[in-house]
Amino acid sequence: MLLNGILPLLIAYWPIVLISSLAAFLLSNKFWKGLNRYPGHWLAGYTNWWRFFDVWGRAHQWTLIRLHREHGDVVRLGPNVLSFGDPKAIKVIYGLNKGMVKSDFYPVQQAVSKGQRLPSLFSTVDEEYHAKYRRCVNSAFAMSSLVNYEPLVSSTLGVFLDKTQEVYASTGRMCNFSQWLQFFAFDVIGDLTWSKRLGFVEENRDVDGIIAFLNSFLSYAGPIGQMPTLDLLLEKNPIRLFAQRIGLSNAVFPVTLFAQTRSAERFSSIQKIKAFGLPEDEANPRGVDLLSKFAQATHDHPEFMNDTQILTSCVSMVFAGSETTAISLSSIFYFLLKHPRVYRNLMRELDEAVATGAIEARENKTVSWAEAQKLPYLDAVIQESFRLHPAAGLILERIVPAQGMDILGDFIPGGTIVGCNAWILHRRPEVFGADVDVFRPERWIEADPAQLKEMKATMFQFGAGARTCIGRNVSLLEVYKLVPSFLRRFEIELEHPEKEWKTHNAWFVRHSEFNTRFRPREVPLSQ
Secondary structure, eight states: OOOHHHHHHHHHHHHHHHHHEEEEEEEHHHHHGGGGGGBBOOOTTTTTTTHHHHHTOOOHHHHHHHHHHHOOOOEEEEEEEEEEEOOOOHHHHTOOOOOOOOEETTTGGOOOEEEEEETTTTTTHHHHHHHHHHHOOOOSSSSHHHHHHHHHHHHHHHHHHHIIIIIIIIITTOEHHHHHHHHHHHHHHHHHHHOOOOOHHHHTOOOOGHHHHHHHHHHHHHHTTTTTTHHHHHOHHHHHHHHTTTTOOOOHHHHHHHHHHHHHHHHHHHHHHHHOOOOHHHHHHOOOOOOHOOOOOHHHHHTTOOOOOHHHHHHHHHHHHHHHHHHHHHHHHHHHHHHHHHHHHHHHHHHHHTTTSSHHHHHHHTOOHHTTTTTHHHHHHHHHHHHOOOSSSSSSEOOOOTTTTEEEEEEEOTTOOOOHHHHHTOOOOOHHHHTTTOOTTTHHHHHHHHHHHHHHHHHHOOOOOOGGGGHHHHHHHHHHHHHHHHHHEEEESSSSSOOOOOOOOOEEEEOOOOOEEEOOOOTTOOO
């Protein structure tokens, strides 16, 4: 009876009912658990659609910088999303045993194989699963393992330098430097993971369209991650995944297929390692690759590490191991070319190091990891590039535990998504100086020990806490070897010095229109 009386009213006044319901929903968002006390864009408190469209605009990092400079240390980005700009929030949000878990932003980036998600160390939101997984593979990424990987990086580096000479320096051709560096990063990942370059550099092309796929996928994941339920309607549609599981659809992520194909080429040797472990008495001058280390982890932890985890680990190397490193390399070279004084100072340091024997005068002009560690100005240039252009352009989201918690004197209710963004943290004047928007490597040399410690603690390009990027040491190995080696071998010029490059924040802030020309470098007579 009650329904019979209400239904005609709802039909008769449906516009009013609809508008009233929408208004109630928006107001509920606005005042959700008292978060209306935090400033931000006026639309952010009402709906996540504001955040979605701002990220879709590919310049979200600049929006965040403007909002934090206008409103202060805490900015509201959505009905239940807060961005923290104070570096002291890092330990609170990302510290150990804080009860924080990753948000649903991360599973959007999971690869798929045969209808099954492949949760990686990066994309899983299950902290127990992450802890077990990390214990299995941690040794493969430890700093002590770099000695095993350097021969593999050196192998690709030599080919990259020679190919640069052949294709660009000797012909005068213009180079899309960002893409060329990404080709290098991909071939390094091939050598590190499968002991085989994948052909990006030798063939000077995007093998199997993997880079194009990654660019497209990250451009999807960035904005969709702001409203993860959209992913369940699109890429991770349950019906679509079910069709793959029962064989009605053969769709597979190209990156997954790429990793499966590369790993299948090593099937027999990997099976032996899984069964018997890596031979301890067998020297390998080229180093032990990551696929072998992952197989060793299966031998050591058969209760957890299986073929799916091996595949997931390889896919993760392709997903994250190339994009972020290529972005970092591009940034370093771009800032050098835009600041000739810094370029000259760095070249002076390199030349003096060769003259004094700190760098061995190799025929191909490469620089070893150990040698690069002795170059303070090189380190300052790299750190300053990391500071001004960190790869990740969105906040690293975490969910406040149900009981709520205190973050820098404010009680934040449970269920709130909180996070920090490296683009904000790296521009704190009280940490880095008043000229935070200026590329000035000298700040890393001039700082006293206490200030330097604070600066390093604020750097967030690899994240922080238990979820710090596990591949950071591998990335640093590539960066510290390639930059000085390339600079010793070639002189670099911008094709259009008057132009600024373009950035595209697709979760990782990549670049375009970074065009250069190279010529063989004339070594000073003192060498």
